[in-house]
Amino acid sequence: MPTTWLARATPGRRWPSSTAARPERTGDGAGRCTSSTRPSGSSAGGPSSAATCRSPPGWPSRASTARSATSRSASSATAPRTWGRSTRGSRSRGSGSCPSSSSARTTSTPWARRSTAPCPSPTSRSGRAATRWSSRSSTATTCSRCATPRAAPWSGRARRASRSSSRPRRTASAATRWPIPASTAPRRRCRSGWSGTRSTSSASASRRSASRARSSSGGSTTRRRRRWPTRSSSPSSRRSRSRSPSASTSMPEPRVITFREALREAMAEEMERDPSIFLMGEEVGHYQGAYKVSEGLLARFGEKRVIDTPIAETGFAGVGIGAAMVGLRPIIEFMTWNFSLTAYDQLVNNAAKLRYMANGQFTLPIVFRGPGGAAHALAAQHSQALESLYAHVPGLKVVMPATPADAKGLLKAAIRDDDPVVFIESEVMYALKGEVPAGEHLVPLGVADVKRRGRDVTIVTWAKMLHTSLKAAEELAQAGIEAEVVDLRTIRPLDTEAIFASVRRTGRCLVVQEGWPFAGVASEIITLVVREAFDDLDAPPERVTSLDVPMPYATNLEALVLPSPDRVVAAVRRLLGREQSPARPAAAGGAR
Known part of the structure; x- marks a missing residue:
């Protein structure tokens, strides 16, 4: 049965990049256009119920171009591309892109197959009907007769793409006369069925190529627009887009920070998240911490949430336990766990037992943290590893991280826990560096x-x-x-x-x-x-x-x-x- 154009081209209409809605045109075995002709009585501009085979003035009729069936099949947007054995820069007999010249010289480029033969003006009615969106550009149209690039109005999508992409892209033209360097990028398949390879040439070469294309295509005065990749719904395009690096999708580089910085990040993030969390201890505020773990927290959260205390571990440990009983979440810092022995009664008889003795009527979310163990030449009273003393007591959780990542994740988990946690660090590890994930990072307690x-x-x-x-x-x-x-x-x-x-x-x-x-x-x-x-x-x-x-x-x-x-x-x-x-x-x- 005869086939017709599925849609009638109207001025200013362009087909979307997706091939699902693109009009199709086929011919008989000899390559002739099988569309029905206009009745003799109808005017050139009048309405017609039958689709017409439109050609611009001065062009041969479609019936006279049967010998160009191969070229029309190759330039069709949806029909499979069947190329002759011609190579770039050579003449191919009987396979010209334009009907007016069966021996037009064709140029093979990484993006499309071009022809130097003339084509209808893009401003004419038939020229607009013969143009379509290019499969590689969202701002330039391509004539379906001769595959010559045409400039298209600047679109909003292109404007948005120009803000998000500054990568120079080479655009091959019909007038390319110099060899294109081989690309090392993987070959991929486009919507039209042929495989192309991205060129790694410079942007200046692209501009020279585009200027030659304008001079050889009849001296078009249309302003050249920068071409941007078209968003495609095909699976191959989606895969290629996912492989391209992007500021929004690429993974961040691993951060290398110190042990003390990881602890500081954990406390700051939790204090930002929950206003009931506060830090209290000796020299944690104005002195920025004895080991600079709390540096900057006073200026960030103020004196109501970063509290300097006297040298009285029993006193501020007891204040922290009372604050936890009424719903706050204190972080109590001991300058060293050797000094916690003066507050041992508070931790063992109050923090560890009050929730049990109250039959669960309230929780006790409090963290006691500070350095423990030996350092360098601190002698007998300041070099004790006391984890076994606190691990011996039911009701206390004992945490001892060894890396910056574990320090941040475990401290955040300890702050969110509803039981008292003994968090023991090490003075000799505060300067230890390691990779720490950015953003939210939690390490569950009780997992080796x-x-x-x-x-x-x-x-x-x-x-x-x-x-x-x-x-x-x-x-x-x-x-x-x-x-x-x-x-x-x-x-x-x-x-x-x-x-x-x-x-x-x-x-x-x-x-x-x-x-x-x-x-x-x-x-x-x-x-x-x-x-x-x-x-x-x-x-x-x-x-x-x-x-x-x-x-x-x-x-x-x-x-x-x-x-x-x-x-x-x-x-x-x-x-x-x-x-x-x-x-x-x-x-x-x-x-x-």
Whole structure:
């Protein structure tokens, strides 16, 4: 049956970029236009119920262009493109783009197949009917007869695109006379069915190419518009757009900040989110914090929410507990956890027990935070690791982060928790740097994390000793021993399942802690492992702790008391039966 134009072209009408609504025109086997002709009595401009085959004045009729069926099929918007064996810059017999010249020279470019043959004026009625939106541009039209680029009015979509994209794009033209450099971008498929490759040439070359196209197409005076990519609904276009970097969709670069900055971010974000949160402690305000963790918070939130206190831990710890009982969420900072011993009664007899003794009539959302453990030459009274004392008490949660990311996520989770939380940091880790996710970042309490995978032995540790254990694991790896390092992060509640799962994989367990050996956290972990995973053990569990002595002031003696990577490596070798035998002293008179 004869086929007709599906829609009648009207002045100023342009077809959208989607191929679903684009008019189709077909012909018979010889390439002739099979549209019905206008009745003889109708005028050129009068209405007609039958679609007409419109050609501009001076052009041959469609019936005389049967030999150009291949070119019309190639220039059609929706018909499959069948190209001859002509190459760019060569003449192809019988495959010209325009009906007026069967031997018009064609130019193959990465964007379209162009012709230098003339075409109807874009301002004429037939010229407008023969134009359509280009598949690669939202502001330039392309003649469906000769594929010559035409300028289109500046659209609102193009104006919006110009604000969001400044990437220069090369636009190939019919008058391109120099070779286009090969592109390394992946070839992709466009709506018209042929594959194209983006060119990596400069914007200046694009401007020269566009100027030559205007001079060779009859000296058009239409102002050149910058071409912008058309939004397409095809799957291939969607995939290509998703691969392009964008300020709105690209992932932010990882942030590297210090341990103290991560803690400060956590407190500031939570104080912004909840006005009932406030910080109280010694030198947290005007002095910006003893270790500069609270730097800038006083200027940001004022003296009502960042409160300096006297040197009276029992007093401000009790004030914080009372504030939590009436609905506030205080953060109490101890300059060091060694000073918390003066407020031990407040934490153990009030904070840990009041919710239980009130039968749950109120919650106690309070966080006690500050540095703990040994630093550098702080002597016996300021170098104590006291996590086992607070983990021994039911009703208190004990958290000890080891990385900046965990510090931020765990502190935010502790502030939102409705139970009292003991949050122990480390003075020697405040300057430690690490990647921290931007924005909202929460780490749930009571969940351990495997910081290093291994198959030979499990090393369970937390806080500062994580870095000691990781150094030991690297040294063991050089000897062919793969150690798995489990960071508890939370001492109470304890993630026992993570410990048991790792021990079942490796068959051996070593616990590394900074505290003293007697009645420590390591003792409790070993007891649980022996009771729950005894059949999976290949060797008795071991532990590495500080020596059972007060901390010396001298730095060389301090290094002997604290766990070290060498002590951890020696303990792992004992577990594997690979301990090094001590070197025998050389006999008098020389070695034998």
